[in-house]
Amino acid sequence: MIQAYRAALLHFHSDPDVDGENAYTFLEDGLLVIENGLVKALGDASTLLAASPDLPVIDYSGHLIIPGLIDTHIHFPQVEVIASHGEQLLDWLNNYTFPTERKFADPGYAAEMATFFLDELFRNGTTTALVFGTVHAASVEAFFTASHGKNARMICGKVMMDRNAPDFLCDTAESSYQDSKALIEKWHHTGRQLYAVTPRFAITSTPEQLAKAGQLCEEYPDVYLQTHISENKDEVAFVQSLFPESKDYLDVYDQFGLLGPRSVFAHGVHLTPREHARFRETGSSVSFCPTSNLFLGSGLLDIAKLEQEKVTYSVATDVGGGTSFSMLHTLNEAYKVCQLNGHALCPLKSLYLATLGNAKSLQLEDKIGSFNLGNEADFAVLDFNCTPLMRLKQSKSTTLKEKLFSMIILGDDRAIKATYVAGDCVHDRDGDAKNTKNKIQAQGGQ
Incomplete structure (x- = not known):
C-alpha cells in the first residue's frame, strides 16, 4: 500500500534553539509518501509528482502536516476527573482521583474508557503517549488491547501502590511485581506496544515495593519507568517524612535503581541542585505538565533552568490533573509559564518539543517524531482556518513563526483536521480523507 499526502510539511532534525533554521525542514508545497505504514519519501510536491505521476494523492493543500504529537505523561483512568474543582494535589487525589480509579476493577468499564481515551488523543493529533493505568492489571490489559487494535505506538503501565491509599486501590509489593511481570511478558514489544514500570509516587509505595520496581527494571532493561x-x-515534605534517610525526593528512587535514560519523572517543579545533577548524570528526564501545575496550584517549572543544568525534559498534558488532551493547548500554557519565569518560548521550539524532542526523551527518535525515511508514519494535519479568529490571525501572519505561534495559542482539537497512525486515518474531522481515499481506490489507485 502506497499513499501520498500533499500539504505544507514541517518536521525537525534537532533543537531549533541550538541549530536555528538548520534544525527543521519546511516545505510550502510538500509531498509525504507513505508505504506500508512507513515514510517512503518527503519532498517538493511538484518534483516528486513529476517523477511518479501515478502516485495516489490525498490533497491537504492549505493545511500543515506535522509528525504526530507525543504526550509524555497522562492518566487514562482520570478522564472523568478532568475539571474537578477546588483542591491541591493530595486532597485532589483522595477526593476525586482514587474514587474514580476504583471503577477500573471492572474490565468492561476499563475497555470502554480505553476506547474513549484513545479517540480523544487522536482527535487532538496525539499519536503516542506515556500512560498510567490504575492499580488493576485489567486496566492496562484493556488499554493495550484497544491500542494494539489501532496499531498505535503507546507506552503504558499498571500502577504500583501499596500504602497511603484506600484499601480498594492497594496491591502488595509481591502482587504488583507479579502483575507487572505478566503484563510485560504479554505486551512489551507486542506490535507497537511498550511497557512502563509504574510506581505511582514515593508516598504510595513502601521500600519493598520500590525494590520490586527496581527488580523489574533490572530484569527487563528496555522497559520504561x-x-x-x-x-x-x-x-515533597511528606516524602521526606516517609524516607528520612534520603538526601531528597529523587534519592528515594535512586536508592532502588529507578533512574536512567528510560525513566520519566512527571512535574519536577521543586527540584534541588543536587537532583538536577543526578538527572543529568543518569539521563533521566522531567515531564513538564503546565496545565496541571497551574490548575492544581503546584508551581511554575523553570525549563530554562533545566536547560542550563542540562536536564532532559519533555512536555505533557497530565489529564486529568491537566485540563486538556490538546498538546497545542498545553504548549499555549507552557508559553505562559515560561513568560512568568522570564523566558520566551519560541513556537518552533514548542513544536519541536511536542514531536522530535518528546520522541528523544522516550528514546524513540528512530521510530517517531519526524519524517525521516523509514520512520513510522504517524502524523497530524493542522487546519489554519479552523475558527474565524484563527482564520483572521493567520491572514495577518507573514512568517512561519507567526503562523505557528497563532496555531499554538489559538489552536485546540478543532485545529486537527485529521490524524494518521502508521499511515491509517484514525481521526477525520470532516470525513474528507475517507471519502477521498475511497474515490482514489474506485479510480484504480493503489
Whole structure:
C-alpha cells in the first residue's frame, strides 16, 4: 500500500534553539509518501509528482502536516476527573482521583474508557503517549488491547501502590511485581506496544515495593519507568517524612535503581541542585505538565533552568490533573509559564518539543517524531482556518513563526483536521480523507 499526502510539511532534525533554521525542514508545497505504514519519501510536491505521476494523492493543500504529537505523561483512568474543582494535589487525589480509579476493577468499564481515551488523543493529533493505568492489571490489559487494535505506538503501565491509599486501590509489593511481570511478558514489544514500570509516587509505595520496581527494571532493561516527583511542596515534605534517610525526593528512587535514560519523572517543579545533577548524570528526564501545575496550584517549572543544568525534559498534558488532551493547548500554557519565569518560548521550539524532542526523551527518535525515511508514519494535519479568529490571525501572519505561534495559542482539537497512525486515518474531522481515499481506490489507485 502506497499513499501520498500533499500539504505544507514541517518536521525537525534537532533543537531549533541550538541549530536555528538548520534544525527543521519546511516545505510550502510538500509531498509525504507513505508505504506500508512507513515514510517512503518527503519532498517538493511538484518534483516528486513529476517523477511518479501515478502516485495516489490525498490533497491537504492549505493545511500543515506535522509528525504526530507525543504526550509524555497522562492518566487514562482520570478522564472523568478532568475539571474537578477546588483542591491541591493530595486532597485532589483522595477526593476525586482514587474514587474514580476504583471503577477500573471492572474490565468492561476499563475497555470502554480505553476506547474513549484513545479517540480523544487522536482527535487532538496525539499519536503516542506515556500512560498510567490504575492499580488493576485489567486496566492496562484493556488499554493495550484497544491500542494494539489501532496499531498505535503507546507506552503504558499498571500502577504500583501499596500504602497511603484506600484499601480498594492497594496491591502488595509481591502482587504488583507479579502483575507487572505478566503484563510485560504479554505486551512489551507486542506490535507497537511498550511497557512502563509504574510506581505511582514515593508516598504510595513502601521500600519493598520500590525494590520490586527496581527488580523489574533490572530484569527487563528496555522497559520504561514512569512516576511523579516534586509536584507539590506538601508532597515533597511528606516524602521526606516517609524516607528520612534520603538526601531528597529523587534519592528515594535512586536508592532502588529507578533512574536512567528510560525513566520519566512527571512535574519536577521543586527540584534541588543536587537532583538536577543526578538527572543529568543518569539521563533521566522531567515531564513538564503546565496545565496541571497551574490548575492544581503546584508551581511554575523553570525549563530554562533545566536547560542550563542540562536536564532532559519533555512536555505533557497530565489529564486529568491537566485540563486538556490538546498538546497545542498545553504548549499555549507552557508559553505562559515560561513568560512568568522570564523566558520566551519560541513556537518552533514548542513544536519541536511536542514531536522530535518528546520522541528523544522516550528514546524513540528512530521510530517517531519526524519524517525521516523509514520512520513510522504517524502524523497530524493542522487546519489554519479552523475558527474565524484563527482564520483572521493567520491572514495577518507573514512568517512561519507567526503562523505557528497563532496555531499554538489559538489552536485546540478543532485545529486537527485529521490524524494518521502508521499511515491509517484514525481521526477525520470532516470525513474528507475517507471519502477521498475511497474515490482514489474506485479510480484504480493503489
